[in-house]
Amino acid sequence: MKSIITLVFVLLSGVLAICAAQQEGLPSDLREVVLHDAACTKVADMPEKDPTVATVPIRAAGRDVGTIVEVQGACHCQNTNCDALVYLRSGEGYRLALHEKYASLHPMKIVKQGMPSLTGQFEISSLKMETTIYDWNGKAYKPSMCATVIKTKKVPSITQHPCKAPLQ
Numbered sequence: 001m002k003s004i005i006t007l008v009f010v011l012l013s014g015v016l017a018i019c020a021a022q023q024e025g026l027p028s029d030l031r032e033v034v035l036h037d038a039a040c041t042k043v044a045d046m047p048e049k050d051p052t053v054a055t056v057p058i059r060a061a062g063r064d065v066g067t068i069v070e071v072q073g074a075c076h077c078q079n080t081n082c083d084a085l086v087y088l089r090s091g092e093g094y095r096l097a098l099h100e101k102y103a104s105l106h107p108m109k110i111v112k113q114g115m116p117s118l119t120g121q122f123e124i125s126s127l128k129m130e131t132t133i134y135d136w137n138g139k140a141y142k143p144s145m146c147a148t149v150i151k152t153k154k155v156p157s158i159t160q161h162p163c164k165a166p167l168q
Contacts (some may be wrong), residue, residue: 026055029096030067030087037085037096040075051076056099058107060115065089066097068105068118077101080093082124086141088115098134098141127151132163 026034034053051073058066066088076083084105086098103123107116115136123128128151133140136165150157 022083026053027067029092030069033094034069034071034085037099038069038071038076038083053082058088058116058118060111065115067094068107070102070105073108084120086118088095103129108133110135112136115141117144121149 030083038051038053051071054070054072056068056070057064058068069087069131071083071085073082077155078101080103081101082103084098084100084102085096086105087094088097095136098118100120101122102120105118105120108119110117112135117136118134118141120132120134122129122132127150131147131149132143145160146163147158147160150159
């Protein structure tokens with residue numbers, strides 16, 4: 001289940017102000033962290049229209065352990081690949097565990113060290129994408145398997161290759 005929130009960016013006297021227009025499905029303690037991490041850093045990056053934020057819960061052992069937040073907007077996307085942030089519960093709040101650009105990022109049914117693995121797809125073209133699987137190592141999500149997928153008329157071509165280090 002995805003939840004949508006609209007962020008409103010306003011520039012007042014050189015100060016970037018961020019307001020949330022809809023908060024349904026996004027916990028209030030996570031909202032503040034997302035607003036900080038999703039802010040456009042340069043005035044030139046200001047979006048032409050308000051970005052949207054979709055959330056996907058991360059569940060393990062029947063409980064919510066985190067949230068995937070996908071931010072879509074002018075300064076957050078490169079073609080169909082947009083900011084994808086993974087927040088994990090940490091005490092009473094959340095901590096950023098992963099920040100990449102993907103066309104999609106979702107939890108998998110595979111669980112390693114108590115946390116579900118994640119799969120991210122970076123779209124290169126309508127026929128080609130890079131897929132990365134992230135496994136939890138007890139402290140962080142790390143890429144464990146990477147492949148190039150090329151769609152063909154029948155069966156896609158999948159070529160596994162070494163993973164690049166995350167942007168963080």
